[in-house]
Amino acid sequence: MHPVIPYVTAALLFGIGVYGVLRRRNAVLLLMAV
Amino acid sequence: MTGLDVLLLGMGAVAVGSALLVVTTAHLVRAGLYLVVSLGAVAGLYLALAAELVAWVQVLIYVGAVVVLLLFAVMLTRAPIGASDDLDRPGWPALLIGGGAGLGLAALLVDAYGWSRVGTPSAGGAGPLGEQIFGAWVLPFEVVSVLLLAALVGAIVTSRPDITGGRR
Numbered sequence: 166m167h168p169v170i171p172y173v174t175a176a177l178l179f180g181i182g183v184y185g186v187l188r189r190r191n192a193v194l195l196l197m198a199v
Numbered sequence: 200m201t202g203l204d205v206l207l208l209g210m211g212a213v214a215v216g217s218a219l220l221v222v223t224t225a226h227l228v229r230a231g232l233y234l235v236v237s238l239g240a241v242a243g244l245y246l247a248l249a250a251e252l253v254a255w256v257q258v259l260i261y262v263g264a265v266v267v268l269l270l271f272a273v274m275l276t277r278a279p280i281g282a283s284d285d286l287d288r289p290g291w292p293a294l295l296i297g298g299g300a301g302l303g304l305a306a307l308l309v310d311a312y313g314w315s316r317v318g319t320p321s322a323g324g325a326g327p328l329g330e331q332i333f334g335a336w337v338l339p340f341e342v343v344s345v346l347l348l349a350a351l352v353g354a355i356v357t358s359r360p361d362i363t364g365g366r367r
Contacts, residue, residue: 166203166319169312171244173305174211178218178241180301185222186350187293190357 203319206247214240231269238262250323 217236224230238261245254332340356362 170207172308176304177215177301180297181218183300184293184297190288
């Protein structure tokens with residue numbers, strides 16, 4: 166197996182989480198992004 | 200490209216795609232349901248990587264408990280049920296920082312690992328997991344718990360205008 170596939174997936178999920186935390190104003194959505 | 204790689208790619212695409220929908224949808228309840236899909240795909244990734252205990256803990260705690268807690272929070276508060284347009288802040292700074300962090304980390308990892316191969320990992324039960332978490336990885340484990348505490352405090356502060364003095 167190539168270890169880069171799960172690593173890149175994890176990095177992209179982290180970036181999406183950061184985007185969500187900074188973007189959302191609603192508290193429930195903020196915690197979902199975390 | 201083995202079958203395992205195809206499986207990892209497919210489930211990774213599902214996880215990333217549904218996570219994108221979680222942070223972009225205008226429906227609060229739909230965001231929770233997309234979160235179920237995303238967390239379930241991550242559980243599938245763990246299962247494909249032979250981390251069985253982590254996979255089932257993910258299903259039980261995240262998909263089972265955390266998402267149900269979020270949906271109860273939506274039901275029991277005056278959260279908007281339909282589509283609403285006041286859930287978001289302006290997007291560009293968040294897009295810049297989030298996209299930069301995600302793509303930068305991804306580029307770093309691609310550069311570090313390339314298209315190298317490793318053997319299929321051995322099955323990870325409770326014993327090896329405990330040894331790893333409370334041995335080599337105990338500091339990141341504690342840092343994550345502090346991160347969750349900070350997220351809790353931050354969510355309270357950002358959602359209560361009476362604490363921030365109405366500066367929104």
